[in-house]
Amino acid sequence: xxxxxxxxxxxxxxxxxxxxxxxxxxxxxxxxxxxxxxxxxxxxxxxxxxxxxxxxxxxxxxxxxxxxxxxxxxxxxxxxxxxxxxxxxxxxxxxxxxxxxxxxxxxxxxxxxxxxxxxxxxxxxxxxxxxxxxxxxxxxxxxxxxxxxxxxxxxxxxxxxxxxxxxxxxxxxxxxxxxxxxxxxxxxxxxxxxxxxxxxxxxxxxxxxxxxxxxxx
Amino acid sequence: xxxxxxxxxxxxxxxxxxxxxxxxxxxxxxxxxxxxxxxxxxxxxxxxxxxxxxxxxxxxxxxxxxxxxxxxxxxxxxxxxxxxxxxxxxxxxxxxxxxxxxxxxxxxxxxxxxxxxxxxxxxxxxxxxxxxxxxxxxxxxxxxxxxxxxxxxxxxxxxxxxxxxxxxx
Numbered sequence: 001x002x003x004x005x006x007x008x009x010x011x012x013x014x015x016x017x018x019x020x021x022x023x024x025x026x027x028x029x030x031x032x033x034x035x036x037x038x039x040x041x042x043x044x045x046x047x048x049x050x051x052x053x054x055x056x057x058x059x060x061x062x063x064x065x066x067x068x069x070x071x072x073x074x075x076x077x078x079x080x081x082x083x084x085x086x087x088x089x090x091x092x093x094x095x096x097x098x099x100x101x102x103x104x105x106x107x108x109x110x111x112x113x114x115x116x117x118x119x120x121x122x123x124x125x126x127x128x129x130x131x132x133x134x135x136x137x138x139x140x141x142x143x144x145x146x147x148x149x150x151x152x153x154x155x156x157x158x159x160x161x162x163x164x165x166x167x168x169x170x171x172x173x174x175x176x177x178x179x180x181x182x183x184x185x186x187x188x189x190x191x192x193x194x195x196x197x198x199x200x201x202x203x204x205x206x207x208x209x210x211x212x213x214x215x216x217x
Numbered sequence: 218x219x220x221x222x223x224x225x226x227x228x229x230x231x232x233x234x235x236x237x238x239x240x241x242x243x244x245x246x247x248x249x250x251x252x253x254x255x256x257x258x259x260x261x262x263x264x265x266x267x268x269x270x271x272x273x274x275x276x277x278x279x280x281x282x283x284x285x286x287x288x289x290x291x292x293x294x295x296x297x298x299x300x301x302x303x304x305x306x307x308x309x310x311x312x313x314x315x316x317x318x319x320x321x322x323x324x325x326x327x328x329x330x331x332x333x334x335x336x337x338x339x340x341x342x343x344x345x346x347x348x349x350x351x352x353x354x355x356x357x358x359x360x361x362x363x364x365x366x367x368x369x370x371x372x373x374x375x376x377x378x379x380x381x382x383x384x385x386x
Contacts (some may be wrong), residue, residue: 020245039256
């Protein structure tokens with residue numbers, strides 16, 4: 001290797017190495033037996049997924065409590081049960097997939113393969129997860145919105161004797177439908193945004209590093 | 218999995234002890250604070266301990282340690298904001314306080330600070346290059362082709378040279 005143009009730096013580096021050896025903690029003094037790093041990008045992705053599951057569970061528990069108080073009717077409850085089961089199946093599946101991504105597996109290999117392994121597994125998992133979120137959202141969301149709308153109509157018409165068409169033009173109905181049509185219209189974008197902020201940005205930082213390694217220009 | 222008996226721990230310590238400077242270097246170059254550095258040091262040691270049974274002696278211990286150290290350091294979670302600035306300040310601070318016994322400490326500080334300005338890949342490449350690893354070994358540690366390694370070494374050296382020259386002005 002041609003090192004002549006960097007001889008001075010190599011000498012400096014060697015001197016620095018001696019200091020590093022002096023400064024480094026004694027290996028036998030470092031507790032490694034029970035230590036497991038939780039500060040990796042993979043752990044962060046897993047942590048975000050668990051956080052998301054926890055939020056969904058809390059939201060579902062809230063809906064269930066409201067439901068048991070008898071505010072909504074039985075048809076709504078059936079859909080809540082359906083949604084709960086679907087959410088749990090999805091969470092269990094993705095937790096299993098996430099569980100298979102272990103940061104310890106690839107530390108023995110070289111950097112490029114290690115990065116490729118994490119990116120492939122995490123990227124695939126998140127892509128399927130995003131699709132699943134979109135499919136579930138577009139099936140359940142309109143149904144739940146229509147059921148709530150139906151409930152609102154019945155409670156409104158019980159007080160004032162109006163038809164569904166008349167109710168459609170009331171302020172309450174317009175606001176409700178307006179908000180929810182916007183929600184459905186932007187649902188895809190919202191899912192994309194939140195998945196990107198929870199998982200995508202971490203995977204992208206690894207991809208960037210991988211591209212730097214790959215770049216042969 | 219390999220049984221990690223006390224004897225193995227002893228072997229592991231003997232394996233790491235002569236190369237702990239490598240872990241120290243990588244920890245310093247890839248972190249922003251003393252607390253982070255010790256954390257990364259411990260993380261690398263932990264991963265080395267986990268991977269130690271896989272080491273068959275086909276390559277130099279240093280090569281194996283660098284592989285694991287770079288994998289841990291590069292896939293570690295870091296806060297990007299102010300990272301580079303903090304890093305540079307940290308490198309200068311720690312070396313000023315710890316290397317004051319040697320002559321040429323300014324050169325060491327200058328070199329560390331310059332390397333800290335490079336991206337993670339160039340940082341890894343320059344670390345290996347300055348440790349006098351051959352092009353083939355660098356390619357093997359990073360998992361890239363030899364041609365790619367040569368190109369990257371050349372580019373990283375130019376980058377480092379540019380930073381060092383700019384600092385001298």
